Amino acid sequence: MAEVTAPPTRRLEILSAAAELFARRGYHGVSIGDLGRAVGLTGPALYRHFRGKEALLAEMLLDISDRLLTEGERRAEAADSPALALDALLRWHIDFALDNPALITVHVRELSNVPQPQRREIRRLQRAYAEEWVRVLRLIHPESTDDRARSATHAVFGLLNSTPHSTGDLDRDTMTELLHAMASEAFAGAFRS
Amino acid sequence: MAEVTAPPTRRLEILSAAAELFARRGYHGVSIGDLGRAVGLTGPALYRHFRGKEALLAEMLLDISDRLLTEGERRAEAADSPALALDALLRWHIDFALDNPALITVHVRELSNVPQPQRREIRRLQRAYAEEWVRVLRLIHPESTDDRARSATHAVFGLLNSTPHSTGDLDRDTMTELLHAMASEAFAGAFRS
DNA sequence: GATACCTGTTAACGTTGATTAACATCGGAC
DNA sequence: GTCCGATGTTAATCAACGTTAACAGGTATC
Numbered sequence: 001m002a003e004v005t006a007p008p009t010r011r012l013e014i015l016s017a018a019a020e021l022f023a024r025r026g027y028h029g030v031s032i033g034d035l036g037r038a039v040g041l042t043g044p045a046l047y048r049h050f051r052g053k054e055a056l057l058a059e060m061l062l063d064i065s066d067r068l069l070t071e072g073e074r075r076a077e078a079a080d081s082p083a084l085a086l087d088a089l090l091r092w093h094i095d096f097a098l099d100n101p102a103l104i105t106v107h108v109r110e111l112s113n114v115p116q117p118q119r120r121e122i123r124r125l126q127r128a129y130a131e132e133w134v135r136v137l138r139l140i141h142p143e144s145t146d147d148r149a150r151s152a153t154h155a156v157f158g159l160l161n162s163t164p165h166s167t168g169d170l171d172r173d174t175m176t177e178l179l180h181a182m183a184s185e186a187f188a189g190a191f192r193s
Numbered sequence: 194m195a196e197v198t199a200p201p202t203r204r205l206e207i208l209s210a211a212a213e214l215f216a217r218r219g220y221h222g223v224s225i226g227d228l229g230r231a232v233g234l235t236g237p238a239l240y241r242h243f244r245g246k247e248a249l250l251a252e253m254l255l256d257i258s259d260r261l262l263t264e265g266e267r268r269a270e271a272a273d274s275p276a277l278a279l280d281a282l283l284r285w286h287i288d289f290a291l292d293n294p295a296l297i298t299v300h301v302r303e304l305s306n307v308p309q310p311q312r313r314e315i316r317r318l319q320r321a322y323a324e325e326w327v328r329v330l331r332l333i334h335p336e337s338t339d340d341r342a343r344s345a346t347h348a349v350f351g352l353l354n355s356t357p358h359s360t361g362d363l364d365r366d367t368m369t370e371l372l373h374a375m376a377s378e379a380f381a382g383a384f385r386s
Numbered sequence: 387g388a389t390a391c392c393t394g395t396t397a398a399c400g401t402t403g404a405t406t407a408a409c410a411t412c413g414g415a416c
Numbered sequence: 417g418t419c420c421g422a423t424g425t426t427a428a429t430c431a432a433c434g435t436t437a438a439c440a441g442g443t444a445t446c
């Protein structure tokens with residue numbers, strides 16, 4: 001019995017292919033037919049797995065936002081000091097971005113195409129994730145302000161999420177260390193008066 | 194014939210409105226009708242000013258790429274030292290991004306929707322602009338590599354271009370100095386062994 | 387004051403796209 | 417062996433979109 005529902009490998013396969021295509025051509029630039037073809041099916045077959053194109057995008061973004069927030073909070077709270085918590089957030093985000101460049105791209109670009117009930121929830125998760133960074137930053141720099149920490153956080157997100165546009169000149173480990181060094185110093189610079 | 198062409202104020206008005214809409218909803222998410230309505234016209238009226246939707250986007254991206262490159266090179270070469278040239282590039286890019294958040298967004302997202310003859314030219318300009326940064330960085334850090342400088346440059350572009358996503362919490366001057374400090378330190382961190 | 391060009395408009399066309407309907411196959415439960 | 421749910425397919429529907437055609441007003445020039 002072990003399993004409650006059959007392994008939904010098809011859904012995941014579709015979501016993965018869709019992320020790739022949405023990242024490359026944008027949500028509206030990809031048709032249901034394209035999506036099906038990418039996994040060896042016809043367009044209408046997708047309706048056996050998703051309510052529609054918007055629902056597919058919504059599920060994708062919800063999943064990303066939730067993973068970022070949940071694991072980010074977990075690692076930050078497991079750290080022994082604010083400085084180490086920031087380091088944990090940085091490493092988690094960098095790993096995620098390097099592992100899932102397409103997801104990061106879609107996450108940052110396509111929110112506006114998600115219909116309302118779920119758009120609000122995704123926004124909430126994204127905001128909560130950013131606020132976790134702000135919280136940790138304020139512990140390290142209590143003399144600063146939330147606004148400044150928030151702007152610095154978004155700037156560092158931009159830096160880390162630039163990964164997809166970097167044509168893989170550097171190997172993975174080098175890239176990880178480069179991004180970590182740049183982001184750390186960027187934060188330091190943000191709070192040096 | 195005195196005048197070669199009448200002052201193309203309508204064209205500029207359309208381009209400006211289109212940048213705003215493309216940034217918010219994506220190229221395919223905006224119809225010709227939307228574009229016309231945004232400037233108080235009907236859709237087909239746009240064909241009096243542009244060959245079509247793709248041509249409009251192409252012109253927009255060509256103009257941005259050219260302005261970034263031309264003025265960037267001008268300022269970098271007017272500087273008295275590599276360090277000052279980098280500073281000039283930073284200030285130019287920050288000013289441009291804060292002045293034209295919508296253009297920056299479109300510039301970075303919609304290249305794939307430009308048809309081929311012009312897509313290649315835009316790519317060329319974008320690459321040349323990035324290479325100008327790489328060139329200046331290598332003058333400052335001759336012990337590093339082009340690959341590393343290129344990756345660092347793209348990361349800093351990501352940081353600077355995050356502006357549009359930052360909900361204007363900070364005033365313009367504060368934001369300028371924050372971005373400048375973060376980007377400068379990010380570069381420093383990229384080349385500290 | 388007729389002519390022509392510039393800049394609009396509305397109506398029509400052809401295509402594409404998301405979605406749904408109707409029908410097929412297949413594997414397991416009974 | 418039959419029945420059924422899960423998962424596909426192809427054909428049909430309906431709206432939206434980019435583009436073009438046909439037509440109109442205004443201004444400027446001769």
